Amino acid sequence: MFSGGDYDEVARWLSNFVTSHAKRENPRVEAVVEAGGRREGESYGVRLRLGEALRPPAGGAPIELTYDEVGRNRGNLAWCAALANRIRALARELSLADIGSQRPA
Numbered sequence: 001m002f003s004g005g006d007y008d009e010v011a012r013w014l015s016n017f018v019t020s021h022a023k024r025e026n027p028r029v030e031a032v033v034e035a036g037g038r039r040e041g042e043s044y045g046v047r048l049r050l051g052e053a054l055r056p057p058a059g060g061a062p063i064e065l066t067y068d069e070v071g072r073n074r075g076n077l078a079w080c081a082a083l084a085n086r087i088r089a090l091a092r093e094l095s096l097a098d099i100g101s102q103r104p105a
Contacts, residue, residue, distance in 0.1 A: 004071025011035045014044055014070055021084045022048050025091035034062060042067055048087070050094040063090075 004010055011033060018031035032054070034045035045062030048055050056062055063086065073079035 004074060007035070007041045007067055010067060010071045010074070011044060013074055014046070014065070017074070017080070017083070018046055018048075018087050021087040022091040025088050026050065026095040029091045029094055032062075044070065046087075048090050048094055050091075050097075053094055053097055055090045055094050 005013070015031055015033040018033060022029040022031055028050055030049045032047040032049050034047070039045065044065045044067065046065065047062045065083075
């Protein structure tokens with residue numbers, strides 16, 4: 001067993017981490033961390049929301065992270081940098097889609 005914190009503490013850390021990196025690309029992007037239910041104590045699903053748009057889209061698989069993986073690696077700079085890059089890429093994708101949807105017809 002790792003000493004990365006309990007499930008809820010790790011979920012809070014993950015939500016803060018995802019929010020922080022997403023907002024670096026666009027302050028309007030919100031983090032959606034799926035926890036609880038069938039995931040309780042096992043895993044997290046991560047998506048980003050901008051208005052009604054989600055990335056990965058609804059119906060598609062979210063970024064899947066296990067509780068053990070996040071708890072063990074949240075102090076690992078390389079792992080955090082890789083996750084931050086994934087989150088920022090999704091936030092950019094959402095932002096570009098939002099800009100495209102606002103163009104006059």
